[in-house]
Amino acid sequence: MRVLLVTGNQSKVAEVRDVLKPYGVNVEKADLRKFEVQGEIEEVSMLAARLAAMEALEPVVVDDSGLYVEALKGFPGPYSSYVYSTIGNEGLLSLLSHDDNRAAAFRCAVSYVDPINRVERTFLGEVAGYIRREPGKPGGFGFDPIFSPFGPNGVPLSEMSVEEKNAISHRGRAFRKLGEYLAARQ
Amino acid sequence: MRVLLVTGNQSKVAEVRDVLKPYGVNVEKADLRKFEVQGEIEEVSMLAARLAAMEALEPVVVDDSGLYVEALKGFPGPYSSYVYSTIGNEGLLSLLSHDDNRAAAFRCAVSYVDPINRVERTFLGEVAGYIRREPGKPGGFGFDPIFSPFGPNGVPLSEMSVEEKNAISHRGRAFRKLGEYLAARQ
Numbered sequence: 001m002r003v004l005l006v007t008g009n010q011s012k013v014a015e016v017r018d019v020l021k022p023y024g025v026n027v028e029k030a031d032l033r034k035f036e037v038q039g040e041i042e043e044v045s046m047l048a049a050r051l052a053a054m055e056a057l058e059p060v061v062v063d064d065s066g067l068y069v070e071a072l073k074g075f076p077g078p079y080s081s082y083v084y085s086t087i088g089n090e091g092l093l094s095l096l097s098h099d100d101n102r103a104a105a106f107r108c109a110v111s112y113v114d115p116i117n118r119v120e121r122t123f124l125g126e127v128a129g130y131i132r133r134e135p136g137k138p139g140g141f142g143f144d145p146i147f148s149p150f151g152p153n154g155v156p157l158s159e160m161s162v163e164e165k166n167a168i169s170h171r172g173r174a175f176r177k178l179g180e181y182l183a184a185r186q
Numbered sequence: 187m188r189v190l191l192v193t194g195n196q197s198k199v200a201e202v203r204d205v206l207k208p209y210g211v212n213v214e215k216a217d218l219r220k221f222e223v224q225g226e227i228e229e230v231s232m233l234a235a236r237l238a239a240m241e242a243l244e245p246v247v248v249d250d251s252g253l254y255v256e257a258l259k260g261f262p263g264p265y266s267s268y269v270y271s272t273i274g275n276e277g278l279l280s281l282l283s284h285d286d287n288r289a290a291a292f293r294c295a296v297s298y299v300d301p302i303n304r305v306e307r308t309f310l311g312e313v314a315g316y317i318r319r320e321p322g323k324p325g326g327f328g329f330d331p332i333f334s335p336f337g338p339n340g341v342p343l344s345e346m347s348v349e350e351k352n353a354i355s356h357r358g359r360a361f362r363k364l365g366e367y368l369a370a371r372q
Contacts (some may be wrong), residue, residue, distance in 0.1 A: 032208070036224040038222040038268075039222075072272055072277070073272040074272060076272075079224075079265045083265075084260040084261070086260060097280070105227065
């Protein structure tokens, strides 16, 4: 089957295509507007998917992600990409400079809307870890260089290969749940 | 004439009522949802006003405000209330702790939609000033204690009376423009 992914980011399309291929799902980039409401990531992804599905009249998928820092009450959360584009990694590190609690998680919500069969589902993925004292090498998206998932070696997300990152990332996890769901329905 | 103000904040209703009374405009609190999109404050206020007007079927007004800090590329901007509720005044001060450029402005967008006469207008108000090194006394909304408008005495917004604040604030200025517009149409 085919689903349309609503995003302006071509490298995300390639990443999601790799994740969903084993489930027999063919991902195409949709040329539709991603409408974004203020709210939790699962509200953002679901409303955007509903509006895109009404336009496309076929199954669509929208994801939304955020970095949640425990010591900052979840900031920057749903507004991570805006916050990254203004204060950046440097700003986030300075907010935590006197804080020993470095706990953080990346969360992803993937919403699937099939307007023909009237199906709506949201799948959540999370990767827990910590905000590093020093950034790793550049790479990946946004805050990836200052985040290391919990694990034996403390590698930042930005230094992982696409395959390594897909295996453990919030986005990889959420999209695999979608893949399992769609494979079971086919 | 009467307009419905879409807000959950009763003290804002009182503030706006005072500002619009001299223009012959009677402000009532609307019991309607304020739908908030991600975007610039004038997009947030206009879309919220359109949706509320479709529900109310009479003239409505919605305002949205933000604090724009020059050294932080406009952060927190349209997400000021979320940012205030997470990192607060302390977080914003720490982001600027090594910065001599303290320039900032509060901006307000007021959108008026009259669904009967098919009128839509947005009015902007701004107050320029600076982020203080130390917070003033608590008071007002959100970041008011750490912002002083340019002027002779450097008083923070949080320490002004409602009348003083209305006279120079971003919100007062935007709503007076609306008042002038409505008075000219009556």
